[in-house]
Amino acid sequence: xxxxxxxxxxxxxxxxxxxxxxxxxxxxxxxxxxxxxxxxxxxxxxxxxxxxxxxxxxxxxxxxxxxxxxxxxxxxxxxxxxxxxxxxxxxxxxxxxxxxxxxxxxxxxxxxxxxxxxxxxxxxxxxxxxxxxxxxxxxxxxxxxxxxxxxxxxxx
Amino acid sequence: xxxxxxxxxxxxxxxxxxxxxxxxxxxxxxxxxxxxxxxxxxxxxxxxxxxxxxxxxxxxxxxxxxxxxxxxxxxxxxxxxxxxxxxxxxxxxxxxxxxxxxxxxxxxxxxxxxxxxxxxxxxxxxxxxxxxxxxxxxxxxxxxxxxxxxxxxxxxxxxxxxxxxxxxxxxxxxxxxxxxxxxxxxxxxxxxxxxxxxxxx
Numbered sequence: 001x002x003x004x005x006x007x008x009x010x011x012x013x014x015x016x017x018x019x020x021x022x023x024x025x026x027x028x029x030x031x032x033x034x035x036x037x038x039x040x041x042x043x044x045x046x047x048x049x050x051x052x053x054x055x056x057x058x059x060x061x062x063x064x065x066x067x068x069x070x071x072x073x074x075x076x077x078x079x080x081x082x083x084x085x086x087x088x089x090x091x092x093x094x095x096x097x098x099x100x101x102x103x104x105x106x107x108x109x110x111x112x113x114x115x116x117x118x119x120x121x122x123x124x125x126x127x128x129x130x131x132x133x134x135x136x137x138x139x140x141x142x143x144x145x146x147x148x149x150x151x152x153x154x155x156x
Numbered sequence: 157x158x159x160x161x162x163x164x165x166x167x168x169x170x171x172x173x174x175x176x177x178x179x180x181x182x183x184x185x186x187x188x189x190x191x192x193x194x195x196x197x198x199x200x201x202x203x204x205x206x207x208x209x210x211x212x213x214x215x216x217x218x219x220x221x222x223x224x225x226x227x228x229x230x231x232x233x234x235x236x237x238x239x240x241x242x243x244x245x246x247x248x249x250x251x252x253x254x255x256x257x258x259x260x261x262x263x264x265x266x267x268x269x270x271x272x273x274x275x276x277x278x279x280x281x282x283x284x285x286x287x288x289x290x291x292x293x294x295x296x297x298x299x300x301x302x303x304x305x306x307x308x309x310x311x312x313x314x315x316x317x318x319x320x321x322x323x324x325x326x327x328x329x330x331x332x333x334x335x336x337x338x339x340x341x342x343x344x345x346x347x348x349x350x351x352x353x354x355x356x357x
Contacts, residue, residue, distance in 0.1 A: 035187075049176040
């Protein structure tokens with residue numbers, strides 16, 4: 001069945017996101033909160049996360065420009081972003097946020113600038129991958145609606 | 157045997173400036189059978205609770221508050237403007253709100269911060285990301301505060317009305333008033349859980 005193929009693809013995509021460290025266990029916690037009443041909950045939270053994190057990244061960017069060497073301010077903004085990352089299990093992005101905060105603690109401007117670029121890169125990469133993942137799930141879900149329910153012996 | 161009659165779910169007010177976090181905590185709470193209201197700031201929380209910053213210390217129970225009773229407040233620590241700690245303080249300073257249990261959430265594990273909140277009267281501290289298993293820690297705080305409230309009401313009732321009691325066979329004054337209090341507690345379906353469930357982790 002086409003849809004079970006898509007489901008399998010989505011599952012393997014998810015597995016590789018975990019294997020490559022993009023996501024951690026917290027993402028599973030978020031998915032587990034889905035049910036029939038809230039079937040798109042995970043995607044909704046992730047969408048909100050990217051909206052929120054884009055704003056937080058731009059806050060950091062502005063602070064880096066407007067407040068040179070204001071490590072406390074830079075750290076405070078990055079702390080918010082890091083918190084957001086940990087809420088959805090965005091593991092690699094969270095690591096880069098933590099790196100940035102370490103550099104703030106050391107008063108290392110170069111290090112902050114470099115790791116901020118990495119934060120942005122991870123953000124973009126994760127957004128792409130999760131969009132693809134949810135797209136697959138949606139396609140699989142849509143096909144389920146169109147097809148007859150599977151007979152006995154079919155795996156979902 | 158008295159049965160826990162919770163037809164009206166307990167109502168939790170959740171405060172967090174982060175939109176994804178707000179969505180998450182709302183879902184966690186609803187999944188755990190709480191009724192939820194979410195707000196994005198401490199000042200909106202106070203507004204919802206019916207008090208204003210300036211008269212937090214006065215007894216101000218607005219009429220609408222009776223319709224929207226809040227059984228527990230859960231708030232993020234780090235928020236712009238009024239932090240969760242500031243909100244906690246305002247709640248504890250308010251005679252109409254101080255008995256509502258307050259839980260603080262934070263993504264930072266800082267012992268001095270945690271202690272400061274607990275000392276100020278927070279009932280619990282959750283490290284973010286909050287888990288579904290954390291939700292089972294909330295109801296005991298709600299029930300505890302209602303027991304306390306009920307006990308205090310009972311005390312007042314006892315004082316104004318010291319000779320009447322519900323016991324069928326009173327022995328002496330002190331034991332009969334004790335058992336009358338216990339009987340009242342058992343009859344009051346909302347206050348005591350029938351079974352003491354062990355907390356799951």
